[in-house]
């Protein structure tokens with residue numbers, strides 16, 4: 001795998017969901033693998049504090065986590081581990097909740113710690129906890145793009161709406177991307193997107209951004225069991241095509257850092 005060093009700005013994509021188990025981590029790993037296959041330098045920040053499993057999915061052994069960095073035992077470079085496919089991983093740690101509460105100050109310190117990795121990656125994918133807690137919203141506001149993953153179940157739709165509402169009201173975010181996951185047909189994906197978009201338009205005046213949907217496929221769990229991403233099973237698979245279309249669409253969105261908010265790789269704002 002040849003990956004070139006980069007001096008360009010790192011595009012930071014936050015992946016969130018209202019409800020757990022809808023496919024955030026699966027999405028993060030496949031998105032990351034697609035970029036790595038294209039020769040881009042990719043970093044995943046596993047910010048699903050307490051339930052972080054990126055390293056398990058990619059069969060990596062961690063070398064500490066952000067708690068070690070915040071408590072001064074390690075530098076962020078020391079906890080960076082690399083998967084077989086060349087994806088770098090930073091773990092938020094599983095004990096962060098207990099040993100160090102995720103208040104605004106600690107969340108800001110985590111975001112600031114990434115400054116030491118500036119200009120080293122083309123893309124950073126942040127796999128965020130489910131729900132709409134303060135730290136979830138904080139991490140989301142520090143990313144360039146916000147993706148909400150949802151499935152076609154009433155609880156997923158209700159919880160995605162609750163999250164999007166707070167992203168809009170508390171953070172003033174627009175251009176929120178909603179990606180329907182586990183859809184049986186592309187038509188089901190479009191209908192689910194329209195359903196979400198209609199609700200957010202009606203009650204919040206928010207228009208969601210559509211960049212595609214992800215089809216249901218047993219390849220995701222098959223690949224997971226082998227410590228791989230489904231898209232690495234080949235360019236002819238539905239998984240590969242779904243991610244190719246989504247990456248293509250994300251690449252076309254320009255990076256517009258918001259002023260006034262602390263952001264990954266731009267901690268001075």
Ligand SMILES: Nc1ncnc2c1ncn2[C@@H]1O[C@H](COP(=O)(O)OP(=O)(O)O)[C@@H](O)[C@H]1O
Pocket residue numbers: 017019020021022023024025026027181182183214215216217218220221224
């Ligand atoms: N498009 C999909 N098709 C089939 N199964 C999927 C799909 N996306 C995710 N899954 C499965 O759903 C389960 C939960 O996914 P996961 O990525 O761990 O969710 P989250 O990170 O949101 O909790 C896993 O078993 C995963 O293999």
Ligand SMILES: [Mg+2]
Pocket residue numbers: 024025026048053
């Ligand atoms: Mg997860």
